[in-house]
């Protein structure tokens with residue numbers, strides 16, 4: 001996501017936009033997303049609250065004047081740029097990366113967008129968020145993204161627990177994890 005998006009974008013194409021939407025009774029906001037596809041057609045991916053933009057007019061108006069965006073309210077991803085796609089996954093929370101990538105690819109009907117698995121470093125388009133941690137003592141965030149193959153390699157066959165280290169999840173022939181093996185040992 002490029003923050004130096006001061007130039008107006010009059011005819012957006014292959015452009016994913018993340019902006020501060022939301023806004024209800026209080027002063028809450030949340031990230032909203034829209035897309036202009038390869039034909040320049042508008043798709044509202046997610047909008048909420050009074051600041052959400054669900055019309056092409058609103059979206060074009062936002063992109064027509066980004067001059068007041070010093071405080072980073074709008075982030076633009078050029079979907080033809082690998083650097084931009086990499087930047088998007090670095091700047092966006094893991095759950096949203098997985099969800100937005102899936103929606104964008106559904107709209108395109110092809111694998112336009114991807115992300116890098118935090119475990120095998122392969123470029124994938126689907127997976128599962130992991131590595132949950134408590135953010136600011138308020139809410140739970142995922143810290144990592146696993147592709148489907150890493151997800152199964154890191155998950156204990158017996159208890160279903162995901163382990164950061166795949167070798168902890170597969171300590172015997174039955175793919176049991178370190179905890180399950182310990183439990184079994186103490187029973188014997």
Ligand SMILES: [Zn+2]
Pocket residue numbers: 117118119120121122146147148149150151
């Ligand atoms: Zn992987």
Ligand SMILES: [Zn+2]
Pocket residue numbers: 156157158159160161176177178179180
């Ligand atoms: Zn286990």
